[in-house]
Amino acid sequence: MDDLYADMFELAPVSLWLEDYSALKTLFTQWRKQGVTDLRAFLRQHPERVAECSKCLRILRVNQRTLSLYGAQDLAELSSQLHLVFRDDMFEQHIEELAQLWAGRTQFASQTVNYTLHGERLSISLKANILPGHEDTWSRVLLAIEDTTERSRTERALRTSELEAKGLFEHSPVSLWLEDFTGIKQLIEEVRGQGIADFRVFLDVHPEFVTRCLQEIRVLDINQQTVHMFRAADKVSLLAQTDKVFRDDMRPHFAEQLVDLWNGKLFQQREVVNYALDGEKVHVYLQFSVLPGHEERWDKVLVSLTDISARKKAEAYLEYLGMHDALTGLRNRSFFTDEINRLERHGPWPISVVVVDLNNLKGVNDELGHAGGDAMLRRVGEVLRKAVDRPCTASRIGGDEFALLLPNTDARGCEKRVEQLCELLALNNQFNAGSSQISLAIGSATSVDGERMEALVHRADQHMYEAKRRYYVKQGYDRRNH
Known part of the structure; x- marks a missing residue:
């Protein structure tokens, strides 16, 4: 056990026991060969066998919380006086723990009773696991014991x-x-x-x-x-x-x-x-x-x-962040990819895709700084949000690139959606007349029979690039500098 895990074991706030159950496993094997099938019935018929099982359990290490809980100075004192710890009314629960191991489980749990070395009765909640890699031998078993005495006292008080x-x-x-x-x-x-x-x-x-x-x-x-x-x-x-x-x-x-x-x-x-x-x-x-x-x-x-x-609310917000773009409030590329895969499987068809790119974002950033560019992107987000309603979605899939997924939309429906988008853009530019005007390169495509979603998005993307080239030719810009 390296130093870090040793410290964690030693300073854990619950009682921890590292034990070797390999002798118990050997004893169980012997009993199976002798024809024992129902361990519970066998132990109840031969209660002395329970003590035989207990003697097979070897304590390798306990932490400081264990020594404090049971009133022991050290492991040697605790080990030598286990007959004071495990006695009286824990008999039935111990049988249940053994039965869980007999049934092949690598972990067991129980609500039972122990005693301190000074005779104080402890109500405990016990959970035990055979450590990974030791399932065949049971040579390393970790037990965690929680003192539930106070809780039990409260429950008794409630009943009385x-x-x-x-x-x-x-x-x-x-x-x-x-x-x-x-x-x-x-x-x-x-x-x-x-x-x-x-x-x-x-x-x-x-x-x-x-x-x-x-x-x-x-x-x-x-x-x-x-x-x-x-x-x-x-x-x-x-x-x-x-x-x-x-x-x-x-x-x-x-x-x-x-x-x-x-x-x-x-x-x-x-x-x-x-x-x-x-x-x-x-x-x-x-x-x-x-x-x-x-x-x-x-x-x-x-x-x-x-x-x-x-x-x-926190989980919903984290889920929202995982599927939305923080700047524009639109869906993000992760959502876009998942939605494409979903539509590929389930439709409904026909499906149209509209790819949108903000023209001259570099020029806006150069002139107004990135804050100005971010403001333009937020405005594009506002326009696209108003351009779609469920089940259609708008996503920001790149720095200045956006996409609309329009399920159950044919070519005519897609054309109308693009017209609405252009009208909303004109209204936004009119409302923000004192600011930089937004120009969008828009490309769209509608699925044909048997077409994959990836090919459909690619077609829309190519149409967008054609529109973008026309924009730069018309403006006389060299795209390498803008």
Whole structure:
């Protein structure tokens, strides 16, 4: 282990154990040869074998967090007193960990119990991975242990004190909803009773079923963070307008939630869309759980919502930057290339392409500086944006070169689009009469049967260059100097 990774291991904020499980793998091989097939049943029938497994695990290294957590001076002290750490009520979970390895998994996880060397009980979350390159021998296994004692204590307190639970619910920093899904369960069972086997197909054929289920959500309680998140005056006003919260873009997410419920998944996590009462979208990370003891009727469901709108906006902005030109606001070359490939596969045909080049940009840069040239390019962007509407697109594909992709547009439609572009350009020049006038070289082409998109763009490009040559001849410019 080099110095950098050694430092990272040593200073990690969670307990890390590097162990050798190769003897355990050998023991498992022996047991398989002896005819053992169900490890869980075997270990429960012979509990002394669990201790035999534990003795096979050799600790190679632990970090400082581990020593601190378990109250050990060093690895030698910890290793010599492992019988104090692994005991009592961790038996069943240890069997589950061993069973996961027996089943061929290279990683396992569990929620279990350990003890410090001073006898304090620790609730822990354990995750382990056989390190790459050691899958055949199990000679290097990395375990990460998180101390969840405080969390477990909180959960026990919630179960024993209804008053405290209500307070934690009310003042939780995340939005909490206590809901009754009894009506939804009844609707799903009715569909199941009709002999429906593929519920997803059923929802595709009957989208109104999703709406019916949305209307069956009965909200029992919400907390103050929910009132704040959805911009309501109080609980009463929000609960009276849940139809404004659960609508539109939420439906496909809710349909997936129903599919999971159909398949018996009573704990779910997903990113969904809700709406605040002012109509603004609220992107949330949803965690849904039918509460224990209510699995038969779904009459108590806890939903937690974490507002991830800021992250979604940041992701959308990064996606926008990846497909748009920052100067003009038009699509960029990356989008143009992807769109050409998409149109090549899917059409719709005929497709027309218009290639546009800004004449004399070098002259503008020489006379007014690059700020002046950038201003001209932004004006071209304004013109091209107004010249197209969906599904047509305008892209900046080079420094002063632009392209319009016009699906489902024949030669006559393309000609009209170019005429509109010229009219918009004239209006822009008129509006900016005190500034440099924009001159564009425009070339266009419409697809013929069997023509590749690359050839179509090339034809439009050649027509643009012909127009550009005519412009320079007319102006008496030498293009090598302009």
